Amino acid sequence: xxxxxxxxxxxxxxxxxxxxxxxxxxxxxxxxxxxxxxxxxxxxxxxxxxxxxxxxxxxxxxxxxxxxxxxxxxxxxxxxxxxxxxxxxxxxxxxxxxxxxxxxxxxxxxxxxxxxxxxxxxxxxxxxxxxxxxxxxxxxxxxxxxxxxxxxxxxxxxxxxxxxxxxxxxxxxxxxxxxxxxxxxxxxxxxxxxxxxxxxxxxxxxxxxxxxxxxxxxxxxxxxxxxxxxxxxxxxxxxxxxxxxxxxxxxxxxxxxxxxxxxxxxxxxxxxxxxxxxx
Numbered sequence: 121x122x123x124x125x126x127x128x129x130x131x132x133x134x135x136x137x138x139x140x141x142x143x144x145x146x147x148x149x150x151x152x153x154x155x156x157x158x159x160x161x162x163x164x165x166x167x168x169x170x171x172x173x174x175x176x177x178x179x180x181x182x183x184x185x186x187x188x189x190x191x192x193x194x195x196x197x198x199x200x201x202x203x204x205x206x207x208x209x210x211x212x213x214x215x216x217x218x219x220x221x222x223x224x225x226x227x228x229x230x231x232x233x234x235x236x237x238x239x240x241x242x243x244x245x246x247x248x249x250x251x252x253x254x255x256x257x258x259x260x261x262x263x264x265x266x267x268x269x270x271x272x273x274x275x276x277x278x279x280x281x282x283x284x285x286x287x288x289x290x291x292x293x294x295x296x297x298x299x300x301x302x303x304x305x306x307x308x309x310x311x312x313x314x315x316x317x318x319x320x321x322x323x324x325x326x327x328x329x330x331x332x333x334x335x336x337x338x339x340x341x342x343x344x345x346x347x348x349x350x351x352x353x354x355x356x357x358x359x360x361x362x363x364x365x366x367x368x369x370x371x372x373x374x375x376x377x378x379x380x381x382x383x384x385x386x387x388x389x390x391x392x393x394x395x396x397x398x399x
Contacts, residue, residue: 149394150393152213152393153213157207157210157226158385162203164378166199166360168197170196172318173194193242194240199300202232209226210223210224218275219274227265232262234258234303253307264300266295266297270330272289273290274286275288285337287333287335289334291330292330293329293330296327297326300360301319317369319370330354333352335351336348338388348388349384349385361373362374
């Protein structure tokens with residue numbers, strides 16, 4: 121998995137002196153700021169099933185059937201959320217020198233990393249249907265995407281200085297396309313490719329209330345612009361599988377809160393500020 125690093129940027133930011141033009145206006149306080157940002161989001165484990173029985177389908181009139189006495193293969197299944205990118209926009213208004221309010225909208229990728237393996241050797245099957253299905257699950261590249269809207273309170277420490285650390289916290293809505301529970305794979309018999317559901321999700325959830333925390337620093341590099349570096353955590357409840365599915369592909373599920381840690385880099389456009397003294 122490719123990793124993105126902003127370490128050299130943080131070192132450069134800490135070591136660089138303030139620009140001369142900004143140092144001459146150390147009393148200026150940005151009151152209204154528009155931010156364009158992007159960054160890298162870490163992945164995490166979503167769910168796993170250590171032993172998932174899967175019937176070896178027999179050919180039947182009109183398709184396939186799992187009739188007794190049926191044979192079963194045992195699979196090991198897992199789904200992770202992979203690392204991704206986030207891009208967005210926010211607006212911040214400071215009612216007082218230290219306290220402000222922020223609205224934020226951003227796009228977040230949620231790529232699925234599905235894995236499937238056999239716990240025991242596969243049962244005899246001329247078409248090796250379950251083995252094909254398992255390999256297809258592991259080889260597929262599936263993804264969903266999310267749109268997040270948050271409202272937050274932000275507190276900054278040094279509003280009149282060129283370098284200003286801050287913390288923020290808020291709540292909002294995360295909407296995503298597709299569910300996080302359903303799982304299927306494909307197999308081929310003759311020249312026909314079939315799709316088989318291993319886990320169904322009859323009521324996939326597509327939105328959830330979420331929270332977000334962040335801490336960062338802004339650095340002014342001209343009278344009207346700032347650089348912003350932030351470490352954030354979007355706390356998002358997602359559906360997960362808690363046990364093996366039955367022959368109807370129905371599995372027990374639950375909701376669990378997951379942390380989506382991101383490091384973002386942003387450009388602040390200062391739309392309004394309180395003028396300070398010039399030296």
